[in-house]
Amino acid sequence: MGAIGAQRTPPDEVILVIDHNVELVAWSATEFDGVTVLAHEGTRGTAAARNRALAAARGDVVAFLDDETAPDPDWTERLLEAYADPEVVAVRSRLAIRWEAGRPNWFPNELAWVVGAPCTGAPDDGGPIDDLYGAGLSIRRETLFAAGGFPEDLDHQAGGMLAEPPAGAKTELRLRLHDLAPGAKLVQQPAATLRVRLAARRGGIGHLVSRCAAEGKSLAAVPQRAQGRAALGAHLAPIRAGLPRAVFRTLTATGPRDVEAWRALAAMLLALVATTVGYLNGRLQSTRTDEIRRTSTLTWFVARTALPVATVLWGLSLRSVDLDAMTDLGLITVMPATFWAAIVVMVAGFVALLSDKFALELWHAGYVLVLIAVLHATPALLYPTLRYSWAWKHVSVIDYLIRHGVTDPAPGPLSAYHQWPGFFSFFATMTQMAGLDDALDIASWGPLAFNIATLLPLLLLFRTVTRNRQLVWGGVWVFFSCSWVGQDYFSPQATTLVMYLTILAVMVRRFRRGPIRAGADPDGLAAEPPPITSARHRLIWATLLMMPIVAITSAHQLTPLMLVGALTALFVLRRYRNLGLLLVTAAVVAGWDVIIAWQVLESRFSDIMESLGDAGGNLSAGLIALGTASPGQVIVAYADRALSVGLWGLALCGAFVRRRWLRRPGLPLLMIGIAPLAFLAGGSYGGEIIFRVYLFALPLTALLAAALFLPARRAWVRTLVFPVVLLLMVTGFFFGNYGKEQSNYFTTDEVHLVRALHRIAPQRSLIVAPTFFLPAAYDQYERYDHIWLDELPPSREAVPNLPGHVPTLPEFVKDPSPALIDLMGAVPPGAKAYLVLNRAQLPATETAGIFPKGTIDRLIREISGSGRFRQVLGNDGGVVYELLPQTKAGKS
Amino acid sequence: MKASRPARWPLLLLAASGWLALSATGLAAGSAPRVAVTVLFLLVCPGAAVLALVRPLLGPRDHSGDAMESVALTVAVSVALGMLVTAGYYMTGVFTMPRAVMTLAGITTVAALGALVMPGRRRQGGRP
Structure with missing residues (x-):
């Protein structure tokens, strides 16, 4: 405050904003004459405090200082000189940095931006600059006001220590200024010097890391992603450029005497990693999290451990599944307890994860991918065939x-x-x-x-x-x-x-194509349009x-x-x-x-x-005509x-x-x-x-x-x-x-059965099966005709001009053997007719209720007794009968 | 911020991808590298090249989720191009596998090389 009072051109107005400290407000109000003291109670952070001052300010140009900076006596004079050009909207001062506790011996020049110096180097001649990063900034008040002040939501501060708003806020501010006046100039005024006294607490490596992480996080939040990325590159550029030299100095033990080379190298790498991690972390937190409270250790632990545990349980559960033991309730009856335990653990972990504010969204994606795998890869891993x-x-x-x-x-x-x-x-x-x-x-x-x-x-x-x-x-x-x-x-x-x-x-x-009116959004659900x-x-x-x-x-x-x-x-x-x-x-x-x-x-x-589609696939008892579905179905x-x-x-x-x-x-x-x-x-x-x-x-x-x-x-x-x-x-x-x-899963025997049939059946043969639940049924389908008995018409009235040899479904169920002989007898010369009864047919027809119970057994008994059918193929997956041509003996 | 020139090799690799996939069909049938290369090419490369070509015309890419959108579109456009090219050959009865792959590889190459010489190609969102 003393330095401001000593300015050769005193400022029109001095505003002191005190962040969340009532006692200090009272003390300052009595201590400083001619100073407007404002207590700031809203959002914490430098950006919010500055906006508070901005709202109260009346001058043409506003300049921002903080408790660590002291201007030279000609500072205001020099700054205002730069505003003589009407196109200039913002002027940055030159900084002279002094460490209160001595410069740490690991602090290289490449990291000067961490303590508030401009990161891209400053032109000495007062030329234009293309970023606003750095302390000692002054801006035309009306322009800054029109731009909405400092972006508060990008103001991530490191470790509760108030400092210059980080790079994201500055980048966004520059973009807003540019939007307002595309021709506006931002300049550096090297003659206006600001002395920065860095407190001892800023000399710690911990502060370096947290400040770098905050910078990265702030840059990630810049709404224009590409600009945030570009600014990140600009901040990291001096470090990247300086790395080879730092390595050289470390190896040769050269360099300035007050900097220990290997520690400077380590600090640079640390800053590089911290900034990048902060940026990535910010990018991954692209959805809004402010509704969620801080998570407990238990929630954190459950959310992180449930996913691997569930995955392992799921994998183990697949080793002991006996598919043949399946009942009419489906897959659910053969999955072991570990499988269900995996699902319970997974759901518990996912719910815990949802209330974890700080989890990377990669975790959410991981849970959903494992859910998809459990739901849809289980058959692919268990079943012997498609x-x-x-x-x-x-x-x-x-x-x-x-x-x-x-x-x-x-x-x-x-x-x-x-x-x-x-x-x-x-x-x-x-x-x-x-x-x-x-x-x-x-x-x-x-x-x-x-x-x-x-x-x-x-x-x-x-x-x-x-x-x-x-x-x-x-x-x-x-x-x-x-x-x-x-x-x-x-x-x-x-x-x-x-x-x-x-x-x-x-x-x-x-x-x-047009703006969306912001409706009421009491739960904070709306997306950034x-x-x-x-x-x-x-x-x-x-x-x-x-x-x-x-x-x-x-x-x-x-x-x-x-x-x-x-x-x-x-x-x-x-x-x-x-x-x-x-x-x-x-x-x-x-x-x-x-x-x-x-x-x-x-x-x-x-x-x-x-x-x-295949209504049959997942449809259920409602559509079934002739039988009754099993209780499971x-x-x-x-x-x-x-x-x-x-x-x-x-x-x-x-x-x-x-x-x-x-x-x-x-x-x-x-x-x-x-x-x-x-x-x-x-x-x-x-x-x-x-x-x-x-x-x-x-x-x-x-x-x-x-x-x-x-x-x-x-x-x-x-x-x-x-x-x-x-x-x-x-x-x-x-x-x-x-x-x-x-009926949806097939054994390898069933596949072998059908493939063997395709090998022996002559061209244009007729293949008949109770339903289409037959693997490889349509292999080489252009060579054969297929009839699925469940697709027979329900009555003669339903299909006009139904050929006489085709039975209706009730006719078939009533008298299977003669109906089949009629149906299968009508094949072209040289072709044969086959009836396939594979394992899946029984559940597909009788369990589902398409045929009454016992129809398949009756069918097998009748055709075996009729003398017209011969079993040509058979294995554990089922049997294939061939219709024998009518003989004289058969006629008599 | 100065717009730096993005690297050229990804687009050159993309341009060559179809021909690499075609040459991979000479490997043993069903071998893991052959399956990986061909599936990857069919699902990713044509769409990636087309997207790279039109990207400068599509406006800024700085909304949250834009990267996801690009990935989803890459797959969708790749599969779409694959479907249309192969369906065209099958429906006209002139399908051979090398012919279809060469057409897709050609599309990929033209689009990727086009993207390489496209004016206005620079690091995304470089606003003056």
Whole structure:
């Protein structure tokens, strides 16, 4: 204060801001005359204190000092000289640094910026500068005011010691000044000298490290990432440049006498590491964490140890699984206790992690990846062959493409796959490039890969509507544990779903054309909105997005329609409206359907609808006609429904509780999520469409269900209710997704049986099986005809002109043997007819309730007794009968 | 901050990736390096090259999550290009594996080399 009083040109006004110290305020007010003393009680930190002073200041130029700096007598005079140029908005002084306790012998010049010196070196001639870093800054008051003062949220201070705002705040301030006046000049005034007396406590290595970390963290928080990165580079540049010299001095023991070379080298490396770590740490904490309280040691410990423990438990549990012991409840009945322990530990750890403010988000990602692995890699690791007969069918289609090198547009049972071949052609190429015999290995890992690929677009989508990290990761977790409809196997729809989500995430992020009114956001959930884009940028983004859009169109029937629906829903929102993209997408979809796939659409409409999915796969007792499902399957069916209805219920409650957030920042996700509901109106799809709608609406429902619990204010909700809900969801997932594993998993014997059949069966033979739950059923499918008995018509009235030799399903169940002989007798000359009864048929028909109990046994008894069938193949996986040609003896 | 020139070798490697993948098909069928190289190429490289080409036109990349968006788009565009090229060959009945791979490699090379000579290529977000 004395030095300010001694200025040759006294300042118009001196304002002293005292940070959180009432006694000092009172003392200063009596001690200093002509000084405005302000008590600062708000946000701690230099930036906030300076803004407090700025609001009270009246002069044209404001200069900032602190308790460690003392100006030379001509300081104000010299500073004001520089402002003679009207374009100059900020002037930085020259610093003369003096260490109160002597300069530490490890402190090299390269680290001068840590104590407040400009980091890029200062021009001696008063030339322009391109950063504001360093102490002794003065700025035109009105400009600084217009720029909003010092950015307080970037002001990370080291170890509770007040000092110059760190580099992030200065960088952001410079960018704001530049935005206000692009031609503004920032200059250094070397004649204005400021003497800095560095207190002894600043000479410690601990202060160096914490200050460097604070600088890095502050730079990471600069909203313009590239600028923050560039400023980081500028700060580290002197250290990097000085390293070779420091190494040389260490090795040769040369250099200035007051600096110990090896310690200076160590200090530089330490500063380099600390700044970089601080920066990375700041970057990884890109979601908002201020809602979360400081974590207890227990929470910290649970969150860090549960993941490895769960992973090990899961791995151990896979060693002792007896798949043959599976009952009609599915996979859940053979998983050992360690498996469930792994899930419980994982859920507990994840919930603990959610309340850990300081955890890197890599931990969250790790938990979600292990969850995906437990849910989707378990079958790939356990089962001897590929799971799921639909996946086998897709492998067979890929095999067809590899063998023929051309799609087969002729109408046939699988022609839909040839009219939308994108998925099959891509993986056929991958199989050939990798030199694999078939796509089985790729297909086994499909569910894991597709789910992991879903993670990124899902995170993007969630982060555009909320920055609360608890909510983002909670929503992601709920998504994967409720995604039970089983459409993520090796299939076109799984591939296109990933692209669908990616396109929508980019749409929401990059196609914003107007400001979003900030609605009420009492829970602090809103995300930093994506930047508004110009028409030119939107055009280029749209061009880029056309590639995945056309690819989706070429690969699947339903997903492009869902995409058009979602784009239409976004079109309703003025700020995300994009007529061009909507029209072009609709035109591409319509064009593909009319030009390339019209034949299929016209002639085999019902087949397409069927191939949209495999209702049978996860549907349950409701659709079954003739028998009664086993008690286990009824439980599975109710578990599916409970999970789905429960999720929707939670989502509706979440929507109500967070309605104000949902109305503004959550709006784009809301539109994307409810767009699929329009497809419920097209109820002609049978029961299947409801599961697709469930899946396509899942991003919305999962986030809303998570929003009911997160961010949790009440401890008992967080620690008791939420984990139980998550456990119920995972359990429900195992019922829904793996409740039919008795018929979805195949033994190697079953595969050998079917492959052996394909070796002996002549061309154009007829292969009959009770259901399609037959591995490799469609291998070389162009050579054979296939009939699955469960697809026989329910009655003669249902299918007009049904040929006389084809029985209806009730006719078959009533009298299996004659019905089969009629059906299988109609084969072309030279061809044969085979009946395959593999292990999976019994659970697929009788357990599921398609046939009454005992039908398969009766069938085997009757055909053995009829004398018309001969067993041609048989192993532990099942038997194959051949229909013998009718003999004279048979006729009589 | 002065805009420093980014390194050229990643784009050059990207430009060569397709041809490396094609030459990897000469390795033993199903061997680990062959599987790794081909899967990596099909899932990443064409999209990475296309994104590198259009990146200067797409506007600033300094919103939170932009890196994730780039990764997701890289995979999506790669798979999309793979699907479209291979589906085109299969539907016209002229598919051979080298032909499809060479087309994808060509696209990758052109896009990556285009990105290399694209005006305005500099370290991202370098605002004056």
